[in-house]
Amino acid sequence: MSDESRLAVGVDVGGTTIAAGVVDDGGRVLADLQRPTHGGVGAETTIVELVERVTAAAGLDVARVAGIGVGVPALVDAGRGVVGPEAPHVPELAGRPLAEIVATRFGVPAFVDNDVNALALAEWQFGAGRGTQSLVVLAAGTGFGSGIVLDGVLVRGAHGLGAEFGHTPVKFDGRPCWCGGRGCLAVYASGRGVAEAARERVAADRDSALLRDAGGDAARITAAMVFAAAERGEPVAAAVVDEACRALGATIAVVVNGLNPEVVVITGGVAASYARLERRVLAAAADHALSRAIAATRVVIVPGDKRVTVRGAAALVFYELARAGTAGAPHAWRPS
Numbered sequence: 001m002s003d004e005s006r007l008a009v010g011v012d013v014g015g016t017t018i019a020a021g022v023v024d025d026g027g028r029v030l031a032d033l034q035r036p037t038h039g040g041v042g043a044e045t046t047i048v049e050l051v052e053r054v055t056a057a058a059g060l061d062v063a064r065v066a067g068i069g070v071g072v073p074a075l076v077d078a079g080r081g082v083v084g085p086e087a088p089h090v091p092e093l094a095g096r097p098l099a100e101i102v103a104t105r106f107g108v109p110a111f112v113d114n115d116v117n118a119l120a121l122a123e124w125q126f127g128a129g130r131g132t133q134s135l136v137v138l139a140a141g142t143g144f145g146s147g148i149v150l151d152g153v154l155v156r157g158a159h160g161l162g163a164e165f166g167h168t169p170v171k172f173d174g175r176p177c178w179c180g181g182r183g184c185l186a187v188y189a190s191g192r193g194v195a196e197a198a199r200e201r202v203a204a205d206r207d208s209a210l211l212r213d214a215g216g217d218a219a220r221i222t223a224a225m226v227f228a229a230a231e232r233g234e235p236v237a238a239a240v241v242d243e244a245c246r247a248l249g250a251t252i253a254v255v256v257n258g259l260n261p262e263v264v265v266i267t268g269g270v271a272a273s274y275a276r277l278e279r280r281v282l283a284a285a286a287d288h289a290l291s292r293a294i295a296a297t298r299v300v301i302v303p304g305d306k307r308v309t310v311r312g313a314a315a316l317v318f319y320e321l322a323r324a325g326t327a328g329a330p331h332a333w334r335p336s
């Protein structure tokens with residue numbers, strides 16, 4: 001590799017897997033590796049070892065890459081590169097100054113942000129939003145994250161608490177959400193929400209084929225099982241999936257009516273299931289969105305995988321380095 005300054009290392013920290021990749025400024029993943037998040041050595045050590053190994057696998061001197069980005073499934077103080085006081089999926093990282101730790105260890109600029117903010121930057125720089133000035137990512141995984149780019153700037157909110165469309169209320173008297181609210185999109189349309197909604201319904205319908213799919217044990221019902229059962233017409237699953245599509249459509253309408261982005265990207269681990277339901281999701285969005293606004297918006301469903309998420313953390317590096325060269329505060333921790 002001739003020009004290492006055009007390369008970044010992206011690390012995606014997930015609740016079960018940590019992935020690292022060497023990514024170029026066109027979004028190509030040149031090498032990538034994964035390890036379990038809770039493998040025994042601790043998430044911080046796993047991050048450092050993955051950076052060492054993935055750069056070695058690509059034949060690179062890590063000290064010469066443009067920077068290292070880390071996406072974390074938590075609120076992050078991106079300005080200080082510190083993971084928020086709560087990190088439910090990776091509790092050991094709560095409050096940790098990850099950017100400083102990584103920058104000091106490797107001697108290159110390091111950046112930390114919420115994983116879906118990073119994903120939004122990847123879709124904007126390399127993916128479905130390439131060439132636009134605005135996009136919103138809705139990421140349906142175990143939970144439900146989102147990220148916003150407006151006028152070419154990642155929107156984090158005044159206190160870093162923005163871009164949480166997963167907690168858009170879609171039902172006033174709906175089911176309680178793990179955020180403390182009620183009737184949120186996440187409890188209807190995330191992987192966890194779909195599975196839990198189905199478990200509640202089979203409790204009142206012990207003869208359902210969905211319960212038989214789970215071997216008679218409601219606790220074993222997964223979102224994938226619910227989507228598959230709905231596709232063959234199983235009534236309990238079909239009702240849950242119908243609600244999921246309507247909730248997702250209503251939230252697309254909130255996004256479109258409120259922000260008028262050029263592109264809305266639906267991605268994440270559950271996106272493959274929604275891709276098969278695209279017409280229903282778009283019809284639900286059209287039920288609620290202002291007609292001119294939704295007609296002018298490109299809605300794209302992009303099934304996610306780990307290679308995409310490492311591109312997100314790398315996109316964070318390219319985005320922040322470009323910004324540091326212009327106006328605004330660089331969200332970087334640089335080695336001294």
Ligand SMILES: [Zn+2]
Nearest residue numbers: 167177179184
């Ligand atoms: Zn919520």
